[in-house]
Amino acid sequence: MRPEGEYREAVRLIKSGMNDSAVGRTLGIPRGTVRDWRAGIESGSGGRTRSFTGKKRNDSNCPLCSGADSLDEEAYAYLLGIYLGDGCLPLHPRGVYHLRIACDLKYPEIINEIATHIVIVRGSETVGFTSRQGCVDVSSYWKHWICLFPQHGPGRKHDRPIVLDPWQQRIVDDHPQALVRGLIQSDGNRHINEVTGRLKTGNKAYRYTRYMFTNASQDILDIFTGALNLLGIHWTTASPRDISIARRPDVAFLDTFVGPKR
Numbered sequence: 001m002r003p004e005g006e007y008r009e010a011v012r013l014i015k016s017g018m019n020d021s022a023v024g025r026t027l028g029i030p031r032g033t034v035r036d037w038r039a040g041i042e043s044g045s046g047g048r049t050r051s052f053t054g055k056k057r058n059d060s061n062c063p064l065c066s067g068a069d070s071l072d073e074e075a076y077a078y079l080l081g082i083y084l085g086d087g088c089l090p091l092h093p094r095g096v097y098h099l100r101i102a103c104d105l106k107y108p109e110i111i112n113e114i115a116t117h118i119v120i121v122r123g124s125e126t127v128g129f130t131s132r133q134g135c136v137d138v139s140s141y142w143k144h145w146i147c148l149f150p151q152h153g154p155g156r157k158h159d160r161p162i163v164l165d166p167w168q169q170r171i172v173d174d175h176p177q178a179l180v181r182g183l184i185q186s187d188g189n190r191h192i193n194e195v196t197g198r199l200k201t202g203n204k205a206y207r208y209t210r211y212m213f214t215n216a217s218q219d220i221l222d223i224f225t226g227a228l229n230l231l232g233i234h235w236t237t238a239s240p241r242d243i244s245i246a247r248r249p250d251v252a253f254l255d256t257f258v259g260p261k262r
Contacts (some may be wrong), residue, residue, distance in 0.1 A: 010027055020038060024257070033116070061145075075178070076171060077172055077175035081180065082185065083102055084186035086148070087186075088100050089152040090144055098145075101139070101186075104135055107261045111129075111182065121148070144193065156216075158218075161219060162219035180231070180236070180254075181257055183227075187215050189212055190255075192207055193208055215240050228243075228245070
């Protein structure tokens with residue numbers, strides 16, 4: 001359940017006429033959560049009964065297998081970015097897949113956001129947390145995770161092709177911000193970079209903020225830069241594994257929907 005104060009502020013913004021995406025961006029919560037609250041308010045239920053989980057699906061009711069229009073695509077785009085960066089999908093007995101996301105304990109807000117999005121996409125409150133030294137695994141068991149993440153395969157991601165299915169590419173094209181947020185939260189960072197320039201009067205140090213994204217898979221780098229291109233964000237290749245975003249307007253734009261890790 002999300003904090004009561006957050007819910008009340010969302011209700012106020014909804015009643016002011018703000019749409020779900022704008023409310024979500026303002027408060028830093030998923031659009032699907034705002035949508036569920038709005039539906040509850042309009043139905044007279046108050047909107048709190050589904051504030052975290054959304055409408056539950058039957059375990060066998062995969063949005064792809066069933067053809068049901070039940071997938072929160074913005075939440076999925078974010079979770080896809082997280083999976084491509086820090087996720088794995090081992091197979092367990094009886095055809096059950098274990099979605100496991102490795103998270104740094106230094107960033108509790110990211111851990112909570114990942115768990116929230118798993119719940120929204122999965123349609124169930126079943127999310128587990130397994131602590132290890134310095135990190136925690138956020139996980140969920142479901143036979144249909146393989147449907148949502150067909151990129152799963154043997155070996156490391158950078159040792160095999162990572163290609164989005166057409167339906168995934170459509171979602172990414174519609175929600176590039178959510179994908180970029182997930183990718184940067186998993187394999188990226190925002191930091192202050194310092195360089196020294198040589199002038200006639202001597203050396204001068206320059207400090208500026210930039211975002212970096214690092215991944216060993218060229219396919220995943222291409223997915224990331226493709227989303228940046230859709231958003232009109234200029235990027236450069238800092239090394240074969242590193243993408244840099246350093247222009248001040250682009251950093252400021254990323255700050256509106258990514259920001260520092262917390």
